[in-house]
Amino acid sequence: MNRKEFIGKLGIGAAFVLTTSCLGGCTRDKREVNNVDLTIDLDDPDNADVLVAGGYIIVDGIVIAQTLNGDYIAATRTCSHDQLNEILYDASSDEWLCSAHSARFTLDGEGLNANGANGLAVYQTQLDISTNELLVFS
Ligand code: FES
Incomplete structure (x- = not known):
């Protein structure tokens, strides 16, 4: 299975999940919360x-x-x-x-x-x- 076939099998739902997790991890927010x-x-x-x-x-x-x-x-x-x-x-x-x-x-x-x-x-x-x-x- 090539990359295109794999992405096609994931469907739009999985693409949304991948996108939303990237949005959370790709922001400029770099707060470091230490254990307090x-x-x-x-x-x-x-x-x-x-x-x-x-x-x-x-x-x-x-x-x-x-x-x-x-x-x-x-x-x-x-x-x-x-x-x-x-x-x-x-x-x-x-x-x-x-x-x-x-x-x-x-x-x-x-x-x-x-x-x-x-x-x-x-x-x-x-x-x-x-x-x-x-x-x-x-
Ligand atoms: S605004 Fe520059 S160290 Fe806080």
Whole structure:
């Protein structure tokens, strides 16, 4: 069976599957999501800045912020543009911002300008109100 016959036997359904997986793997998004498993003690005075809406802390290379809506969010500190550790939470725009060359990202890590085109690794958060701890994980 030659290549043309093989592709013909796969049919249009298989071609669609192959195409969609390529679309996912061929984007410019190069976010690197490392394994993250942090527990942030919100009673610790060192973490007081994240208790304020719009505030953030940096722990182990992760920026952990509280949005103006009171949601806790987390992202890598390392920018996907030039790998500088300059990512911050910008409460005025409710976006992730790199202070090095102004890359901007949605809270989901989608790039919003050319320098942010490679996206940003973001992490999940969960507040444990029984212990007043914030879990940050990948
Ligand atoms: S290193 Fe972040 S925009 Fe360049």
